[in-house]
Amino acid sequence: MARFITLCSSSGGNAAYIGYGNYGVLVDAGFSCRRLKTAMAETGVDPKSVRAIFLTHEHGDHIAGVRVLANQLNVPVYATGGTLSGLMKTEQFDGSYVTEKLTPDGVAVGDMHVGWFRTSHDAKESCGYVISLPDGRTVGTCTDTGVVTDDMLVALSGCDLVLLESNYDEDMLTHGFYPPQLKARIRSSFGHLSNDASAEAAVRLLNAGTRYFVLGHLSRENNTPALARGAAAFAFKKAGAKEGSDFALHVAPVERMDKPIVF
Numbered sequence: 001m002a003r004f005i006t007l008c009s010s011s012g013g014n015a016a017y018i019g020y021g022n023y024g025v026l027v028d029a030g031f032s033c034r035r036l037k038t039a040m041a042e043t044g045v046d047p048k049s050v051r052a053i054f055l056t057h058e059h060g061d062h063i064a065g066v067r068v069l070a071n072q073l074n075v076p077v078y079a080t081g082g083t084l085s086g087l088m089k090t091e092q093f094d095g096s097y098v099t100e101k102l103t104p105d106g107v108a109v110g111d112m113h114v115g116w117f118r119t120s121h122d123a124k125e126s127c128g129y130v131i132s133l134p135d136g137r138t139v140g141t142c143t144d145t146g147v148v149t150d151d152m153l154v155a156l157s158g159c160d161l162v163l164l165e166s167n168y169d170e171d172m173l174t175h176g177f178y179p180p181q182l183k184a185r186i187r188s189s190f191g192h193l194s195n196d197a198s199a200e201a202a203v204r205l206l207n208a209g210t211r212y213f214v215l216g217h218l219s220r221e222n223n224t225p226a227l228a229r230g231a232a233a234f235a236f237k238k239a240g241a242k243e244g245s246d247f248a249l250h251v252a253p254v255e256r257m258d259k260p261i262v263f
Contacts, residue, residue, distance in 0.1 A: 002133050003260040004161055007031070007039040009216040009252035013061050016141060016163055016216075017045050020133045023110050026053045026069075027129055027141050027163075030061045031255075033068035039256040047073055051109045054116075055079040056144060057123035058086030070097035078102055080116070082125020102127070117155035119145035122190040130155060137263065139163075140210075143217040146189040148201040153208070160263060161212035162205055163252070166232065167192035168222040176222050192217070195228050199235035206236065206247055212263060216252040225251040 003024070007015040013030035017040070024045070029036060040047050052075050056062055066087075070077050076098040079087065084101055087093050100107070106115035111134040116127045121144045128142040140159035142152060156162055173183055173194075186192050193201075202213055215228045229251050233243065241247055250261065 001262050002135065002137050002139070003262055004139055004163075004212075004214070005043050005045060005257050005260045006163070006214065006216060006252040007036055007043070008255050009218070010254040011061060011167075011217070011219050011221075012254065013064060014143065014217060015039075015065075017043075017050070018131050018139050019045070019049060020112065020135070023049045023051050025109055025112065025114065025131065026050055028056055028062040029053055029066040029069050030064050033065040033072060035255075036065050036069060043256050043260060050075055052107070052114075053077045054114060054129055055083055055087070056119070056128065056141070057121060057126035058083050058090065059123060059144070060090075062144075063087060063090065063092045067092040067094060067097065076100050078107055078114070080125040080127050083123070083127070086124040115155075117152055119152065120147050120149065120189055121145055122185065122188075128152065128155070130159060137161075145193055146187075146191040148193065148197065153201065153204055156205055156210070157208040159205070159210050161214065161261065162202075162210050163214045163216050164198055164202060164205070165193040165217045166195050166198035166215040166223070166228040166251075167217050168219045169195050169224070169227045169231075172227070173222040178221070186222075192219070195223065195231035198228070199231040202232050203235050203239045203241075206239065206241055211246070212248050212250075212261060214250045214252050214261070218251070220254065225253075
């Protein structure tokens with residue numbers, strides 16, 4: 001059976017485990033190694049089952065624990081060339097663990113295949129992932145992007161489960177305490193995805209075959225789980241879809257899911 005778990009998901013840290021059978025991979029490692037291993041233990045993930053770490057980009061909330069974790073687990077770290085160049089300029093890189101540049105064809109990890117696609121973020125070369133599992137199911141991750149392009153939707157089309165960014169509520173951001181420059185950066189095409197934009201993309205993915213949705217990377221200052229969920233649920237209802245029969249909708253908590261999504 002396939003398992004999906006967010007170990008952390010917010011502006012403060014991000015990591016997700018995708019597993020099949022007795023092994024799996026991590027997408028990002030944005031908490032300390034200790035906190036990530038604690039989250040694994042509390043969600044039933046054996047750290048020894050992790051075969052590789054895949055980074056979406058080099059910002060701190062996605063790489064904070066990668067150096068220690070990769071060393072302790074003795075696993076390779078994969079990323080785009082741009083992300084690796086950015087990583088090498090941080091304290092999370094000291095040459096003590098193996099890094100591999102992603103190729104256009106993706107990477108085989110056991111019987112899994114991990115493909116990737118470009119996202120739109122103010123990083124060196126950010127990306128999302130599509131993980132193909134041995135039973136034919138697929139999991140997509142799409143966070144830290146200011147827009148969801150047609151190319152991104154094509155890459156995610158048909159995924160059984162998608163982790164989709166729903167970073168901010170427009171009204172909360174507008175009336176919040178962030179300075180104008182930061183608000184503009186978040187709203188830009190190289191920033192983050194609003195609840196409404198996320199909901200629109202989710203409906204298009206539903207129509208392309210996705211049935212499990214996990215809304216992630218919520219801002220703790222400019223969003224709430226209820227607002228993110230409400231925007232997506234309203235969009236699905238407007239599209240004529242029924243929760244439970246047509247789709248399952250989850251909102252990733254700041255720290256670890258209560259239980260894995262098994263599908």
